[in-house]
Amino acid sequence: MKVIGKSVIRKEAFDKVNGRALYTNDYHSVSMLSAKLVISPYGHARIISIEYKDALNMPGVRAILTGAHLPLTGESLRDRPPLAYDKVRYHGEAIAMVVADTPSQAKNAADRITIQYELLPVVNSPTEAFQPGTILVHPKLGDYVKEQDMNPVPGTNIASHVKIRKGNIEEGWKESETTVEASFSFAPSDHVAMETRCSIAEISPDGNVHIMTSSQAPFMVKQLIAAYFHEDLGKIIVTTPLVGGAYGGKASVQLELLAYLASKAVGGKPVKILNTREEDILTSPCHIGLDAKIKFGADQNGMLKAAEIQYLWDGGAYSDKAADMTRAAAADCTGPYHIDNVWCDSYCMYTNHPYAAPFRGFSHSELSFAIERTLNLLAEKLKIDPLELRRQNAILPGNTTPTQVLLNKSSVGNLPKCIDRLKELIQWEEGQVVEVSDRTIRAKGISCSWKTSTIEANAPSGVILTFNRDGSINLMSGVIEIGTGTKTVLAQILAERLKMDVDKIHVRMEVDTQTTPEHWKTVASRGTFMAGKALLEAAEDVIKQIKEVASPVLRAEKNDLEVANSRVFLKDNPSIGVDFKDIVYGYQFPNGNSIGGQIIGRGNYILRRISRMNPETGEGRPGPEWTVGAYGVEVEFDKIDYTYRLLRAVSVIDIGTVLNEKAAKGQVMGAMSIGLAFAGRETFYFDEFGRVLNPQLRTYRPLRYGENPEYLVDFVLTPQLDAPYGARGVGEHGLLGMPGALGNALSTAAGVSLHHLPLTPELIWRTKGGEENAFL
Amino acid sequence: MKTHTIVLNVNREIHMVTVRSADTLLYVLRSKLGLTGAKPGCLNGDCGACTVNVDGWPMKSCLMLAVEAVGKKITTIEGLKDTPIQQAFVENFAFQCGYCTPGFIMNCHSLIEQHPDADDEKIREWLESNICRCTGYEEIKNAIKSVLNKD
Ligand code: FES
Ligand code: FES
Numbered sequence: 001m002k003v004i005g006k007s008v009i010r011k012e013a014f015d016k017v018n019g020r021a022l023y024t025n026d027y028h029s030v031s032m033l034s035a036k037l038v039i040s041p042y043g044h045a046r047i048i049s050i051e052y053k054d055a056l057n058m059p060g061v062r063a064i065l066t067g068a069h070l071p072l073t074g075e076s077l078r079d080r081p082p083l084a085y086d087k088v089r090y091h092g093e094a095i096a097m098v099v100a101d102t103p104s105q106a107k108n109a110a111d112r113i114t115i116q117y118e119l120l121p122v123v124n125s126p127t128e129a130f131q132p133g134t135i136l137v138h139p140k141l142g143d144y145v146k147e148q149d150m151n152p153v154p155g156t157n158i159a160s161h162v163k164i165r166k167g168n169i170e171e172g173w174k175e176s177e178t179t180v181e182a183s184f185s186f187a188p189s190d191h192v193a194m195e196t197r198c199s200i201a202e203i204s205p206d207g208n209v210h211i212m213t214s215s216q217a218p219f220m221v222k223q224l225i226a227a228y229f230h231e232d233l234g235k236i237i238v239t240t241p242l243v244g245g246a247y248g249g250k251a252s253v254q255l256e257l258l259a260y261l262a263s264k265a266v267g268g269k270p271v272k273i274l275n276t277r278e279e280d281i282l283t284s285p286c287h288i289g290l291d292a293k294i295k296f297g298a299d300q301n302g303m304l305k306a307a308e309i310q311y312l313w314d315g316g317a318y319s320d321k322a323a324d325m326t327r328a329a330a331a332d333c334t335g336p337y338h339i340d341n342v343w344c345d346s347y348c349m350y351t352n353h354p355y356a357a358p359f360r361g362f363s364h365s366e367l368s369f370a371i372e373r374t375l376n377l378l379a380e381k382l383k384i385d386p387l388e389l390r391r392q393n394a395i396l397p398g399n400t401t402p403t404q405v406l407l408n409k410s411s412v413g414n415l416p417k418c419i420d421r422l423k424e425l426i427q428w429e430e431g432q433v434v435e436v437s438d439r440t441i442r443a444k445g446i447s448c449s450w451k452t453s454t455i456e457a458n459a460p461s462g463v464i465l466t467f468n469r470d471g472s473i474n475l476m477s478g479v480i481e482i483g484t485g486t487k488t489v490l491a492q493i494l495a496e497r498l499k500m501d502v503d504k505i506h507v508r509m510e511v512d513t514q515t516t517p518e519h520w521k522t523v524a525s526r527g528t529f530m531a532g533k534a535l536l537e538a539a540e541d542v543i544k545q546i547k548e549v550a551s552p553v554l555r556a557e558k559n560d561l562e563v564a565n566s567r568v569f570l571k572d573n574p575s576i577g578v579d580f581k582d583i584v585y586g587y588q589f590p591n592g593n594s595i596g597g598q599i600i601g602r603g604n605y606i607l608r609r610i611s612r613m614n615p616e617t618g619e620g621r622p623g624p625e626w627t628v629g630a631y632g633v634e635v636e637f638d639k640i641d642y643t644y645r646l647l648r649a650v651s652v653i654d655i656g657t658v659l660n661e662k663a664a665k666g667q668v669m670g671a672m673s674i675g676l677a678f679a680g681r682e683t684f685y686f687d688e689f690g691r692v693l694n695p696q697l698r699t700y701r702p703l704r705y706g707e708n709p710e711y712l713v714d715f716v717l718t719p720q721l722d723a724p725y726g727a728r729g730v731g732e733h734g735l736l737g738m739p740g741a742l743g744n745a746l747s748t749a750a751g752v753s754l755h756h757l758p759l760t761p762e763l764i765w766r767t768k769g770g771e772e773n774a775f776l
Numbered sequence: 777m778k779t780h781t782i783v784l785n786v787n788r789e790i791h792m793v794t795v796r797s798a799d800t801l802l803y804v805l806r807s808k809l810g811l812t813g814a815k816p817g818c819l820n821g822d823c824g825a826c827t828v829n830v831d832g833w834p835m836k837s838c839l840m841l842a843v844e845a846v847g848k849k850i851t852t853i854e855g856l857k858d859t860p861i862q863q864a865f866v867e868n869f870a871f872q873c874g875y876c877t878p879g880f881i882m883n884c885h886s887l888i889e890q891h892p893d894a895d896d897e898k899i900r901e902w903l904e905s906n907i908c909r910c911t912g913y914e915e916i917k918n919a920i921k922s923v924l925n926k927d
Contacts, residue, residue: 007869010869013866013871014866015874016874016877017862017863017865017870017871017877018813018853018857018862018865019811019812019814019852019858019878020813020854021874028806028807028812050902059777104796166861179814192907192909193873193875193909194815194817194823194825194873194875194909195815195817196816243806243873244815245872245910246873247909272817276819277818277820305781314803413784471918483872483874485872550881586806663869664871664914666869666872666911666915669911669912669914670910670911670912672870673911696818696820696824697817697818697820697821702907704906704907704913704914705899705903705904705906705916706900706904706915707904708914711912712916748779
């Protein structure tokens with residue numbers, strides 16, 4: 001293969017290093033107004049009054065909006081008012097919105113709005129939410145409009161309940177000689193994309209609604225605005241330029257709705273709403289939290305026989321995407337291990353926390369922490385090497401998943417091979433703990449992951465190819481360039497298929513829902529697979545059309561023709577042929593007669609054979625394939641003060657085929673970096689009023705330069721047979737194993753079992769009983 | 777609201793702009809001069825996405841008022857053309873979404889000018905003021921080191 005696998009430079013690289021790459025907030029016009037939110041300072045409170053008369057009279061103010069009379073919104077369950085009225089349910093929830101000529105005028109007016117609250121008791125964790133008779137975040141849960149696969153339980157805080165019942169759990173326990181049981185928890189945290197969310201809306205006199213937004217899901221924005229506000233679908237045109245990082249957080253639809261409402265309130269004038277960092281952390285949806293209980297049973301040889309799992313997801317105040325994450329977690333609830341008897345209850349819980357958006361890995365890194373820590377406890381009890389325990393229980397072709405999908409060589413990667421490679425890379429034989437000095441040791445921890453993508457069973461992706469008169473190609477796909485380089489990879493796939501120079505393929509980066517064929521959402525590491533399939537179909541379409549026109553010109557059967565190097569020619573005599581440039585806009589004979597015409601390629605893909613999960617047993621096929629991986633983390637640990645340094649982090653992922661080497665490694669390292677930050681330091685600290693105490697990058701600290709470990713990334717190549725060139729999704733997987741591996745490394749280092757995230761020195765100190773021993 | 781008409785020297789061009797006292801340099805570069813390369817990420821000095829170069833030193837433009845920039849030489853990402861560090865970022869895949877990139881490049885560019893012999897410790901000291909959420913920093917390290925080693 002000529003182009004596949006090469007580290008082709010990103011198509012938008014030069015724009016990005018010259019400051020010319022444009023993101024939503026870089027679009028600005030003189031007529032554009034600014035919107036500013038007034039947000040709740042409390043986690044749970046009744047709104048007694050909103051006083052905004054003074055604000056309305058301030059210079060530049062054009063409108064002030066509040067929430068009464070707005071329809072309820074929410075993707076799976078309509079439980080969320082775009083602006084809170086009557087009650088606020090989380091710290092940071094939007095209550096009022098000022099529209100003014102400039103950002104500073106809008107802010108000054110927003111500061112003048114006074115709201116009176118009556119504090120309500122706060123549901124501060126999913127476990128609290130789960131207690132019978134507790135405060136209800138949504139007393140009217142039973143009245144909400146819901147999608148088919150939502151199972152809310154009215155009269156409780158359960159927004160959705162997903163069940164897995166596989167095998168016979170009683171039998172499983174009977175076969176188990178050894179059991180372990182453990183609980184884990186962590187609070188919500190944030191995605192921290194460097195570009196805070198931003199949306200612009202304008203409604204033209206003909207009724208067209210123009211939205212520009214930093215989103216992973218512009219086609220969903222279009223659908224939801226139509227559904228919520230009864231606009232004509234075809235009149236909603238959503239544009240997404242480059243997106244400055246997303247990690248799942250921009251798959252939720254929120255600011256778009258507010259921008260639309262703001263524009264509507266000022267007669268359709270363009271209005272921009274841009275989150276401050278604090279709003280991006282508090283008001284916009286966050287990274288989900290979890291309380292988990294895991295029980296594993298194994299026979300005397302350490303073969304897993306039974307698993308009983310309870311996940312209480314901290315969906316926050318509104319269910320939006322958390323309900324889907326709850327389902328995805330149930331589908332892959334055991335981690336990548338073969339277990340015949342599985343009983344899992346995955347609950348999407350309402351709390352008074354910021355509500356959750358998808359987060360890279362879609363609940364898998366989170367559940368993996370609980371599973372992988374429990375496996376280490378089991379290994380300890382069984383006195384088996386934790387790596388061996390994983391290897392012997394690793395999921396294989398021929399096994400079934402918790403939702404009873406029978407796996408084959410194509411639908412699941414080779415986990416044992418990943419584990420073997422991990423063993424070498426992390427130098428497992430050296431031992432899990434190595435003394436460095438009196439005070440410090442090096443310690444290692446490992447973990448494994450798997451993931452399928454539980455996206456809509458009928459999710460589409462489309463591609464259109466047009467030509468320029470010089471024979472170069474324009475590639476249009478609805479995939480958003482969120483930083484993953486997918487559009488460059490698509491160009492590589494096309495270049496490979498047409499055997500042409502990748503520089504002669506021009507990729508349209510911007511997506512607009514009126515002229516770009518739909519790609520469901522740029523999520524779930526599915527861009528390359530789905531858009532790649534659509535693209536290959538479009539490439540075939542182009543080849544077919546070119547050959548049709550070339551056949552009479554070259555006076556040869558279509559079957560005798562070949563396409564390569566931007567030419568169509570005779571297979572047996574390549575010197576006889578026509579260049580693309582002379583044929584893609586019709587072929588003109590010497591006398592002027594022309595045949596053919598403009599060639600436009602089209603291709604589409606729809607996921608196949610995905611089915612809904614059975615509400616009682618979970619049985620069903622939730623996704624197309626499972627990517628697997630094995631991970632290791634090595635830390636240098638200070639035995640006195642419990643501080644540690646990340647030395648090395650390893651990911652070995654079965655990626656099928658490497659499409660772009662540097663881009664793939666970059667994706668994995670970047671995901672590992674986010675995973676280590678999530679595992680080691682990132683969390684929201686809540687007070688008793690449900691307030692997030694650290695909504696700034698000064699107090700909420702992602703990894704910085706130099707705090708990262710050395711990364712070792714390697715790939716196993718088991719092709720997925722129905723994927724473009726066999727490639728599996730890889731955008732998320734580097735993240736999945738980091739919390740488990742770091743948790744295991746530090747538990748081993750400190751000699752205690754760690755059950756919470758983030759894994760801070762303070763947590764280790766507390767777990768070791770430091771509090772009792774402290775005399776200060 | 778008090779306004780001032782000031783003269784700014786940006787990318788070797790003289791610009792006259794009217795600003796409020798409270799307008800930051802970042803706001804004026806972006807909204808008045810159309811130089812959107814410098815990005816807002818926190819408006820609080822924490823992320824470095826807004827970094828420009830002022831009289832040869834990196835400066836977080838969200839922390840400087842526009843009126844304070846009078847009489848100083850300001851360079852933004854738009855003022856760099858074909859520099860080795862830009863090329864090195866491309867070759868080393870030192871960005872993904874690219875949002876942090878102008879800030880990182882301006883910081884690296886200043887570092888190369890001020891400390892052409894910077895060692896690892898110096899590089900860390902300078903670059904830890906910027907956040908990149910997409911990469912794991914490995915590629916950024918390779919990019920800056922490839923330029924420093926060349927000199
Ligand atoms: S915007 Fe200036 S440091 Fe973040
Ligand atoms: S490339 Fe996205 S934040 Fe650095």
